[in-house]
Amino acid sequence: MTPNTLNTLLRHAGQHDKLKPSAIEHISINVAKPPILVDTLAEHTLLAFILSGEQEIFLGEQCYTVQAGDVLFVPFNMPIKVQFKLDKRPQFVSLNLALDEKWLGEIIQKIQTINHHASSSGVAVTKMTDPVQNCLARLIDQLDDPNLALAELYKQELMVHLLSTPLGASLTAFVSQDSHLHKIKKASDHLYAHFADKITVAQLADLSGMGESSFYHHFKAVTGFSPLQYQKQLRLNHANFLILTEKRSVSETAFAVGYESLSQFSREYKRAFGVSPRDDVDKNTAFG
Incomplete structure (x- = not known):
């Protein structure tokens, strides 16, 4: 992810330690200044695209580490603890996409994707592929377009690329x-x-x-x-x-x-x- 793309996201995010809805439907921007520990509730089925920083997510007895370049999938409302870790980056930044089951199901049906068996754990993490990163950058650039002309198309394209990653099995299981x-x-x-x-x-x-x-x-x-x-x-x-x-x-x-x-x-x-x-x-x- 280029510095210009990250700067675009930060410009639209506003203040730190706040989850801010964006102009694109179902997209929010999360900016946090570590080190902080947050008890929270993941209130949506979401995909979090990590653009900067590192965090640990504690879910019961499970722990997940996510960092820049990762995609995090949370399948439903979950009580989690999030530790934003202090590293060489001054802040943690992610773009979060709240997933609608019907919307995702229609995309999966159109491309008739076949995936391997999903992880037994609900939460899943994978690395962004080049196609995912390229599409995500174009989606973020849409924040500067007052008409958001291509935002919905890029969101759908993003899902198509993600369905070809190891995360595809979890996404398919979510709608099955x-x-x-x-x-x-x-x-x-x-x-x-x-x-x-x-x-x-x-x-x-x-x-x-x-x-x-x-x-x-x-x-x-x-x-x-x-x-x-x-x-x-x-x-x-x-x-x-x-x-x-x-x-x-x-x-x-x-x-x-x-x-x-x-x-x-x-x-x-x-x-x-x-x-x-x-x-x-x-x-x-x-x-x-």
Whole structure:
């Protein structure tokens, strides 16, 4: 990726440590100044094209290192920790594309691509090929075109090139109704929408159309969490948002995300974020 292309992206990104939507539909720009550690939720199925810097992504027991020249695929909403690492580059920069299942499925159907077996893990990383880099540069240049005349065509071309890389198997599995990835996505979507409810593994397995043992195995392989650990992480991430952003009280937050015991909530919150929920509430109060 040339310095001019990277400068174009930075010019449209604005401030650091912020994910900014671009003028091109479903495209956002992520710029972060390391070293920082972020607890977040990948709220879309996305492809992240890493243009500068390095990061480590922690998903349950799994860890992925991505750096400039890599493409990262995240198949659905996932509670992740991201460590932006300090290296010779002053900032981490990526262009993120939120994937629509129907849109991608239509592209795959048109080119009738055949891919090898996908990785058992949901998250996948591969190197950008020359065709991917060339097409990505043309897509980024579209940010300077007020009409965005070719942006949609370049997005489709980008997918065609990616389907020819090792990432193609994961992308194909994402849209295939019969794949384990698609079935686990269905359970994840349900947990994301109903994380405050009491949910059993048996219910999730039934929703996914899998046996309970097979579902548990594949869910942990794809997400890095057991189903109930995954639900707990969703609850805690949302609790962190309610306290820090909406300035909710500890008790109000605990019950809103599905906890019945305040002591259990406080214990698990501190284990996840390093401070108690009361400390975060007090910090909010101190800063107004």
